[in-house]
Amino acid sequence: MRKLFFILLLLFAAVCSDAQTVTPFAQPQLPTFETPQPQYPPIFGTQPEINSPMQQQSNIIEETYARQEAIRRQNQQIINESYEYVQQIIRQQQFEESVHKLITDGFPSKRHLKGASIYYDVFDEISSMLEGKQPIDLGKTVFLVENAFYENSLNYEDYQKFIDEKVKLCYDKIREDKLDKKNNLVKNMMLFRLISDTLEVKSNIFEKTIKHYPVKYDLYDYKSEQHYDSHFVTKLMKSGCGQCYSMPLYYLILAEKMEAEAYLSLSPNHSFVKIQDNDGSWFNLELTCNAILSDAHYMNNSYIKAEAIRNGIFLEPLDKKETVALLLEELAGGYYEKYGLDNFYLMCADTSSKYLTCQLRPLIMRAFYKTRQTLLLAKLLEAPNPESLKQISSETYKHYEEMHALYAQIDNLGYEELPNGIYERWLVHINKLKNEEEKSGGITINFQ
C-alpha cells in the first residue's frame, strides 16, 4: 500500500510544474487536505485561454472547443488525481494512527460488536467466583462460557435438569448395587461407568429397565475444526459425542453435583480426570478410551519430559478453582473465534494466571497475542527481519523482544511441542477407528 502511495506521489510530481512546494514525504499529515485546489497553480494558469477573443472564428471555435474539452478532461483528471491523493493522505494518516495504536494499545477493542458484551459479563461472573465473592460453580462456569458463544440462547434450567437426571441415574444404580452412596470412590466409579459403559438401571416407577449408553468419542471433529462448538460440553449433552476436552469436564460437572472429589489434569493437547482412592493413591481416568492409565503411559505416549513434570505443567491434579481459572482460556478462545484479538484476550490470561499454580497456559496465551501483534506490525511496517524492524520502529522492536522473553519462559517450564510424526500417528489411529465404525454401520447417537 505504501509503495502504491509513493508511485502516485511520483506521478503527481510529474504533473505538477511546481511540485517542489508539495513535500508529502516530510509532512504526510497535511492539515489542509480538504481544500487542495490552491496547491495546483498549473490548472488555473491555463484557464485564461478559454476566454480568448479568437472564439468568434468558427474554425477556431471548434479548435477552441476541442482544446477546452481537452483542458476540461485534463482538469478532471487532475482533480481525480488530487482527490485520490487526498484519500491517500487520509488513509496514510489513518494507517499511521492505527499502527501507532497497535504499538501502544494493542489490537482495537471489539466490545461494541454484537454479543461481545456478553463475554464481558461472563468474565465478570467468573472473576467474582475466583475472587471468592460467589461460590465456585464449575457447571455454571462451563454453561456461561458456552452460552456466551451462542449469544445467550441456551437455557440454564434445561442444562441443570440434564445434569440432575444423570446424577439421579448414578444414585439409582448405586442403590441397586447396594453400594455406599457416601463413599467418594463409589461415586467416582459410578460416574466412570456412566460415561464409559452401558448402564442398565431399574426404574422404580414403571418397573422397567432404563438403558443408558456411554458417551461416544467424536471421531469426526475432535479438534473443533469443522465447527468451533464441537468440543462444547453442551454439544456432548445434545449429541452424546465428546472428545478429550468435553468428556473430562462433563465428568467433573457431574462429580461436582454428586459432591465427589475429582480433578482435571492436562497432558500435551489432551486432558483427563484424576481421582484418589481411599488410601490416597492417584488414578487417571481416560474417558476417551474407557481406561485407567498410569502416569508413565501418558509420559510415554505424549513424550512428556521430566522437566515438564517437575514444573507441574502436565499430569498435575487441578482442583475446581484452578479448573475454573483455566476455563477463562476457553472463554477467551470463544471470543477470539467470534471477534478476534483484543484486550479481552489478555484480560482472561491475566486473571487466570492469578489463580493457577502453573503459569503455562496464561503464558501461551500472552505469547500468542504478542506474536500476532509483532508479526502484524512487522508486516505493516514492511520489516523483513528483526534488524530492520529495530531501525524502523524501536517501539515495535520492544514487542519483538517481549515476545521472545515469553517464549523463553515457556521453554524454561520444560514445555516442548510434540515431536514430528506423533500427531500423524494419532491421526492414523483415528482413521482406523473411523473405518471400523463405518463398517459396523455408522454412528449411533446416544439417546436415553
Place this chain on the structure above:
Amino acid sequence: MSTKIICLILILNLTIQFSYTQTNESLYFTAFSKIDSMLTGKNSLCFKSAVFLSENTYFDNHYRETDFNDVLEYYASICRGIMQSGNIIYPEKDSSSAAAQCAVFMFITDSIPITTDKGVIIHTPFQYNFEDFAGQKEWSNMFVSTLMKTKVGNCHSLPYLYKMIMDELGQKAYLSLAPNHIYIKAHNKRVGWYNIELTCGDFPTDAWLMASGYIHIDALRNGIYMDTLTQEQSVALCLVDLAQGYQTKFGVCDGSFILKCCETALDHFPKCINAMLLKAETLTTLYKQSEKNTEQAQHMEAKMNEVYAKIHQLGYRKMPRDMYVNWLNSSAIEPTNYRMNSLIMNKNHK
C-alpha cells in the same frame, strides 16, 4: 620366651596395622577438606579433581593426578578429532555443543580408528561390567580410574567419564540420578532435553526411565530424580562416593565421617537422595549398634525415622534387587522407540 616373642611380634604387628589404618583414615579427612573447600568456594569447583580425590583416597593416594588428567586429555583429543572429522552433520546453530555430545558418545560406545605414526589403530569402546555392576565385589569397580585402566565400567564411572570429557571440551553435559543409577542429560536445539545411557549406548525416554526404573511421579515432581545436576551438586555427589569408599574400607565406625560427608553434601545439594539414603542407612546401623531403650537409642531412632519419612515423602521407593537386575538386562536388549538417530546422520549413509 618364645611365646613372649610371638606376643611381641603380634603386638608390634597390630600397632603397625593400627598406625597404617590411622594414616589411611586421615587421607579421607584430607580428601574431605579438599572437596569441601571447593564447595565452600575457597577453591574453584572442579569435578574431575573431586572424582580423582574420592577415588585415589581409596587407593591410598597411589596415583598421581597429572597421570589421571593426561589420560583424560588424551580421550578429549580423540573426541576433538571426531568432531573435526566432518562425519557429524548437524544443521542447527548450536552445532559445536551437539557435535561434542555426539563425539563423546561415539568415543565411549563405538570403535574409533585413530591415525598414528605406526598406522591406523582402533580405539575400542568401553565395556559394561556385568559381573560387578554395583561394585559389590570390589568397590573400585565404580571408579573412573578403573575404567581408564580396564576399559570396563558401569553406570557410575561411564557417565562420570562422559561428563569429564565434556568439561574438558568446554561443553555442557549433566549428570542425572535415577534409583541406583546415574545417566547423562544433554540439551540441543534439535531434540531439546534428552538422555544418554552409556551402559547400553542408547537414548532412553523419560517415560521409559520412569516406568522401568521404578520412579514414582512425586520423585520427579520434587526433582530428586531425573533432574540435571549443577557443577556444585556433581562435586557434592563426590562426597557421597568418598563416604562410601570409606565405609567399604573401614565400616561405619562411629559414623561421624560418613555423616559429615552426607551433611556437607546435603548443604550444597539439599535434595541429594543418595546422601539422604546413605545417611539413613548409617543412622540405622548406629541405631542397631546402640544399647536398646537408652535415651541415645531413642534419639537415634527418631532421627532415623525422620530421614526415612523425608525420603519417602520426596517420592523415593526402594527397588527390589531382582527388579534392578532385570531392568539392567532389559535396558541392554529392549530398543526404545524414540531415539536420537535423526541427530546422528553419517555422511556415508546419505
